[in-house]
Structures are given as C-alpha cells and as structure tokens.
Amino acid sequence: MPLYPLFILLMAIGLREEYTITANALIVLMFWSPGWRHPFQDFQIIVLAWLVLLIGPDYLVWRQKFRFNTPEFIVDAGLSLRAWLESRINNFSSGSLEAFLRAVLLGDKVGLNDEILDSFEMLGIRHMLSVSGFHVGIWTGIILPLSRIHKHRYWQLLMNVVLISFLIFYASAVGGSPSVIRAVGSFTLARFALLSCTKIASIHWPMVMGIICFLMEPELISNIGFQLSYLAVFAILFVLRKSAWSDFLHHYELVDHPKPPFWLITIQISIAAWIATLPLVIYYFGFASPYFLLGNLFVVPFYTVFIWSALVMICLGSIVPDELVAFWNYSFEWWNNLVLNFSAKLIY
Numbered sequence: 001m002p003l004y005p006l007f008i009l010l011m012a013i014g015l016r017e018e019y020t021i022t023a024n025a026l027i028v029l030m031f032w033s034p035g036w037r038h039p040f041q042d043f044q045i046i047v048l049a050w051l052v053l054l055i056g057p058d059y060l061v062w063r064q065k066f067r068f069n070t071p072e073f074i075v076d077a078g079l080s081l082r083a084w085l086e087s088r089i090n091n092f093s094s095g096s097l098e099a100f101l102r103a104v105l106l107g108d109k110v111g112l113n114d115e116i117l118d119s120f121e122m123l124g125i126r127h128m129l130s131v132s133g134f135h136v137g138i139w140t141g142i143i144l145p146l147s148r149i150h151k152h153r154y155w156q157l158l159m160n161v162v163l164i165s166f167l168i169f170y171a172s173a174v175g176g177s178p179s180v181i182r183a184v185g186s187f188t189l190a191r192f193a194l195l196s197c198t199k200i201a202s203i204h205w206p207m208v209m210g211i212i213c214f215l216m217e218p219e220l221i222s223n224i225g226f227q228l229s230y231l232a233v234f235a236i237l238f239v240l241r242k243s244a245w246s247d248f249l250h251h252y253e254l255v256d257h258p259k260p261p262f263w264l265i266t267i268q269i270s271i272a273a274w275i276a277t278l279p280l281v282i283y284y285f286g287f288a289s290p291y292f293l294l295g296n297l298f299v300v301p302f303y304t305v306f307i308w309s310a311l312v313m314i315c316l317g318s319i320v321p322d323e324l325v326a327f328w329n330y331s332f333e334w335w336n337n338l339v340l341n342f343s344a345k346l347i348y
Helices: 003-015 023-030 039-065 072-092 095-106 114-122 133-148 153-173 178-195 204-216 218-222 224-239 244-251 262-285 292-319 322-347
Strands: none
Touching: 003 023, 003 039, 003 204, 003 218, 023 039, 039 218, 072 095, 072 153, 072 292, 095 114, 095 292, 095 322, 114 322, 133 153, 133 178, 133 292, 153 178, 178 204, 178 224, 204 218, 204 224, 218 224, 224 262, 262 292, 292 322
C-alpha cells in the first residue's frame, strides 16, 4: 500500500476535530501524486481509505484505554543525562548565556525573559529556542565523526547504535517534544537505510514517523509543535527534493556532491519553512515576522557558534582556563545585547 495516502488519512483522522477537512480535499490529497498511479493502485488506495476510516475512530477510543508508556530505562537514562548536562552548563555559564543554553539544549525556557523572547519572535528565529532537528543535528555533528575512525562495517554499525541510543536518551531528557521525536526517528531510519545501501526518498522518513506518532500517541497530531514541525520539514524537502542536501537533512552525511552553494540552500530552507508555516503561525499567534530571512541568515549563525562552543565546554570545560570561560560569557552578553537592541528598534 502506498505510504503517502496512509499518512494523509491518519493525519486527517487526528486533525478532524481541530480543522474542517472535507472529503473533496482528502481525495485530492490522496490522489495528488501521478507518478505511481494506475488503476490497480487507485483501487488499493480506495480500499485503504475505507479500512482506515472504518477502523481509525475505534482505534482512537482503544488508545485512550491502553496508553503507551516510555520504557523506564529510557526515562531513567534521560533524567541522568539531563542532570549531567545541567551541572555542566551551570559550571561554565551564567546570566543570559546560561538561560540561553538551558533553552536550546534542555528545552527549559524558564530563565528567558520577555525581552529576548520578543526579540527572537521579531527576527523570526524563535524556533531556535525549541529543541528540534537543528539541535539533533548539532549533537550528531559531534558523535558521527567517530564512525569514520574505521571503515569496517561492524565499527560503523556500533557507532551508529551508540549515536542513536544517545539521541533517544536525549529526546527523553528534553521532554520528548514532537519535533525531537520526528527528528530522532527520521535520523534513525535514514541512517540504517544508508548503512544498508537502501535508496529511499528522504520525504518518506517523516511520513513513517508521523504514522508511528499517530499509532503510539494520537494526541500528538493536534499539537501545534507537531503541525509546525511537519509543515516546515515537508516544505524544505519539497524544495530540496533534487538536491543532495535533502538526504543530508535526515542522516547528516553527504553522499552526493551538492551543486548549489550552502548559503543559497540556507535561503531556500528559510523561505520554504516560513511560507509553509505562515498560515498556522498567523492563525495561532496572530503575527509573522517579516524579518525571518535577516534573522536566519545573519543572527542564527552567531548563536550557533555559541551552541557549538558550549558543547566543547560541556566535554572539556574542566580543563579550559577560567579567563577564557569569562571571556566567552562576556562575548555572549555583548552579542546578545546587540541583538536585543537591534530588534527593539524593529519593534518600536
């Protein structure tokens, strides 16, 4: 059975109480792609739709009685990892840097004041404060190079198992938000497909994870974070569907040499995600930043430098001179105040 129609059907069931979804819209979406269509597959889609729409509502009732619980060892490992990260962050950061790192690495925004939240919203970069695929990619960038120490397939497999295990524990440590679940799940599927030399279009991985999320916890579908995450990732994958960067977004390793320069890809990603999420952002928040491109191209990279350096501090902070740690904290304060002052001028 085609994966795409199944994903559309389950998302429609999960969102039926939140949005008005007509039968005509559902039919158009299910039969949208002509690349794989012929009479027999159309018949399969019709049968699939009938079965899903027949069983789906009863399944939702059944799931209310039989809930999925995260395995205890994953919860315990996540709590231990979170405690360790908190202690390391507290050791080498303070003030606004500590609040920023707790937000981007732990998903804890309690320490962020309204000024910085408004600033990030005005610049269209508030997504940076939500743990998502962007942050999963940062952790992957640290651990994945270990797989290149040796080319033996067992070593490759071992390092990928270690990396995926860490990401699962990390997802638990930050609360298991929909965007993190999608990113970690898509990465896991894409990495093992890459290791087994299985060529599957990257857009399939988020659809598989969407189906898994529906089956395990249907309420996730109505979560605004889930909806924004999926709209953004599908728009990005659609724009990059013929680029090597499309696969890179899931398994974080370039197989083919990408033709467009990275700065152009960054612009494409920002515009695609902004356009796709614009209707929901306006509907739920009543505001969409016109400065999103400026923020994503010129502000996010500098904050990303501090995130990367924070990971170095987490691992090596005990041997870094105190003077360098103090300068690093001061540098962030200076940069953060510069961004706040600039965004304040845009607001007023």
